[in-house]
Amino acid sequence: MSLIIGQILPYITITLFTLGVLYRLGRWVGPRIVHNITLSPWMKTNTAVTIRVAEEAFLFRNLFRFDKVLWLGAILMHFSLLNVLGGHVVGFGTLGKQFAFIPGLGITEDLSEQMSNLLGSVFGLLLLLTLLFLLYRRLTLPKVKLVSSISDNLWLVFLILLVGVGDLMRFFEFAATNVDYKAVQDYLVALALFKPVTDMPLLSNYFFLTHFLLVQILLIVFPFSKLMHIFGMFAERWIINRVYKDPAPGLPNVDVAAARLAGIGVPSGDAAEEGV
Amino acid sequence: MPEYNGMVQPVRATPQELSKIFVEAVPDEQKPEKAVEYLDSIRKKFRSFVMAMESCVKCGQCAENCHTYLGTRDPNNIPANRTELIRKIYRRYFTLEGRWFGKLVGAEDISLDVLEQWYSYFYQCSQCRRCAHVCPFGIDTCEVTFIGRQILHWLGIAPKLHATTAGGMYKTGNHMTLPKPGIIDTLEFLAEEVVDIYGAEIEFPVDKPDSDILYIPSSADFSLNEYTLMGAGLFFNYIGANWTIPSTVTEAGNFGFLFDQYHTQRSNVNKLLDAAHELGIKKIVWGECGHGWRAAKMYIPSLADRPVRWPITHIHDEIADLIRKGELKIDPAKNYQPVTLHDPCNYVRACGLNDNMRTIINAVTSDFREMTPNGADNFCCGGGSGILFDDPEMYQRRIQLSQKKADQVRATGIGKDGNGILCAPCSICKAQLYPMVEEHELGVEVKGLVDLVGKALVWK
Numbered sequence: 001m002s003l004i005i006g007q008i009l010p011y012i013t014i015t016l017f018t019l020g021v022l023y024r025l026g027r028w029v030g031p032r033i034v035h036n037i038t039l040s041p042w043m044k045t046n047t048a049v050t051i052r053v054a055e056e057a058f059l060f061r062n063l064f065r066f067d068k069v070l071w072l073g074a075i076l077m078h079f080s081l082l083n084v085l086g087g088h089v090v091g092f093g094t095l096g097k098q099f100a101f102i103p104g105l106g107i108t109e110d111l112s113e114q115m116s117n118l119l120g121s122v123f124g125l126l127l128l129l130t131l132l133f134l135l136y137r138r139l140t141l142p143k144v145k146l147v148s149s150i151s152d153n154l155w156l157v158f159l160i161l162l163v164g165v166g167d168l169m170r171f172f173e174f175a176a177t178n179v180d181y182k183a184v185q186d187y188l189v190a191l192a193l194f195k196p197v198t199d200m201p202l203l204s205n206y207f208f209l210t211h212f213l214l215v216q217i218l219l220i221v222f223p224f225s226k227l228m229h230i231f232g233m234f235a236e237r238w239i240i241n242r243v244y245k246d247p248a249p250g251l252p253n254v255d256v257a258a259a260r261l262a263g264i265g266v267p268s269g270d271a272a273e274e275g276v
Numbered sequence: 277m278p279e280y281n282g283m284v285q286p287v288r289a290t291p292q293e294l295s296k297i298f299v300e301a302v303p304d305e306q307k308p309e310k311a312v313e314y315l316d317s318i319r320k321k322f323r324s325f326v327m328a329m330e331s332c333v334k335c336g337q338c339a340e341n342c343h344t345y346l347g348t349r350d351p352n353n354i355p356a357n358r359t360e361l362i363r364k365i366y367r368r369y370f371t372l373e374g375r376w377f378g379k380l381v382g383a384e385d386i387s388l389d390v391l392e393q394w395y396s397y398f399y400q401c402s403q404c405r406r407c408a409h410v411c412p413f414g415i416d417t418c419e420v421t422f423i424g425r426q427i428l429h430w431l432g433i434a435p436k437l438h439a440t441t442a443g444g445m446y447k448t449g450n451h452m453t454l455p456k457p458g459i460i461d462t463l464e465f466l467a468e469e470v471v472d473i474y475g476a477e478i479e480f481p482v483d484k485p486d487s488d489i490l491y492i493p494s495s496a497d498f499s500l501n502e503y504t505l506m507g508a509g510l511f512f513n514y515i516g517a518n519w520t521i522p523s524t525v526t527e528a529g530n531f532g533f534l535f536d537q538y539h540t541q542r543s544n545v546n547k548l549l550d551a552a553h554e555l556g557i558k559k560i561v562w563g564e565c566g567h568g569w570r571a572a573k574m575y576i577p578s579l580a581d582r583p584v585r586w587p588i589t590h591i592h593d594e595i596a597d598l599i600r601k602g603e604l605k606i607d608p609a610k611n612y613q614p615v616t617l618h619d620p621c622n623y624v625r626a627c628g629l630n631d632n633m634r635t636i637i638n639a640v641t642s643d644f645r646e647m648t649p650n651g652a653d654n655f656c657c658g659g660g661s662g663i664l665f666d667d668p669e670m671y672q673r674r675i676q677l678s679q680k681k682a683d684q685v686r687a688t689g690i691g692k693d694g695n696g697i698l699c700a701p702c703s704i705c706k707a708q709l710y711p712m713v714e715e716h717e718l719g720v721e722v723k724g725l726v727d728l729v730g731k732a733l734v735w736k
Contacts, residue, residue, distance in 0.1 A: 039409060040625055074335070074412075154380075253518055255516065265478050
């Protein structure tokens, strides 16, 4: 089991994930932007467009404008997720010493490791809570219930499981046996170098194996799911947020002052005075 | 007929009416299969459609932001669900997950029932783009209902209203099927009215060769919104413009935009450009028509089969420009009644007319009150995309669709003394709101913006 999940599946996962994402993106770039459907009010410069798209993508501007509760849940969830993902990369990459590499701050390796642990705990927990909130919202709010399909709810349950198992390893000793920065780093390096890792104690931890399996399922299904909205966001905005410049106003051969001086339209009598 | 399994539907065009817009209906037993075939061809062309199909996460934000859902509380009128009516078919036939997991991911086989759903719900969408405006991703439901309506059109399912309106364009060059002599008569009559009402002597030149400006009025202005047409006439005469109205295209609207963005819309565009060429004009100025202005401003560049030599602007653009330059002498006291502005969706979310409308209304009226929300956040009148159906069931629905607008107008308090003006500078808004202000007893009169300009001009 640990051989399949730990040493064979990862290669299949990466392949399917990459090809899947390319396939899906390919399906998007084939069709063209046929008509100009830019949303107005217009943005006049590319800088303005970039700022708008960044606001939407990173600050969730529209959610903030029209649904503050959803905005709070969504931005905390995504922000925690971003930090959790980043934490995995730098945490395992530097063994928790990432902050010590920042020049000028004088952070020791020990302190960095403590900070890394603290941040991981905070965001790991926050991610779980916000996912639970989003699921609660889907199950209770009538308008959201009305638009949710089974898979929308399943995704949240799946992510809650995945994050939940991760948090178990972080917070509980019994789940964390043999799991530490170094063990995971060694394992990932071996995987990347195509080296067999049969004797690693890490792979005898079922919590780790479950977490790792769920991640791989996630990556395999990712390209065929709504999680692709991370790319969809930019593809959609690329269509509807563009620079547009109105043609200049001004009518040909029109001289209003001259026309008024000539009294165009004013009857020769004095009727205009009475007009309303 | 106008109800099918509990869904309201507009009355359908007869085979004869369809024939006049060059459509031959697909036999019922072939409809589902053909629908998938058409959908397949269209999804390979329009990225806006593909992205709407593939990026929705169902957050539900669009629900409370759609006047159709607010007015009807029908779950299928939530934009995310309305698009789902076509997305479930898209998934089933064009995605791996839909083919493999079916119902789990919300995929469904095509059937006549699904097409009937499309017909009902895509013709309750006003294509106002408010959902695109509020969606965190910017998913444009409009792009989906356009294509749903397009497929129905190719299958031979179209509302009588849309088919006959589009047919009128082929026949006479306007939606009201006014022949040229009727147009000239009406304009002469309006010129006389102008003398009586405004005390100005003006002309409405038709087909005048070597004019500088081609003015395209909405054909509804000849019969329903005469004050808008008079207002435009007053404005062009006031500034001494060398202008004309082309008898071949007395129509600012383009119903092709609403249900056939291929043949119908393109023929209308070409008819206009032919007229512009023949009359040797220098600039095209568009009249008050929301969908028509969007179709002209944003779609002519991509639908004209030739380089477009004439700049095209809206009459509001030109009036606002002259007001900013201080060239018009205006007396806002002539429009002393309390007035609010209904922002036509196509103007503010698709054509950027927001500021110009406000420049004008602030200059020509003395008691202007904004409704909330306004500008790009505004709600549709409920008639958007020409869903002005008169058959009893659909008429009841129109009252529901205009509920949000009625609430907004009431909140401004302009109708309290029964003399308020609801300025709605778009022919479809006007056609929807004339009866709706009565149904909701708002105590306001519906007017265009150019109407108010015409009245406020000071001639000497």
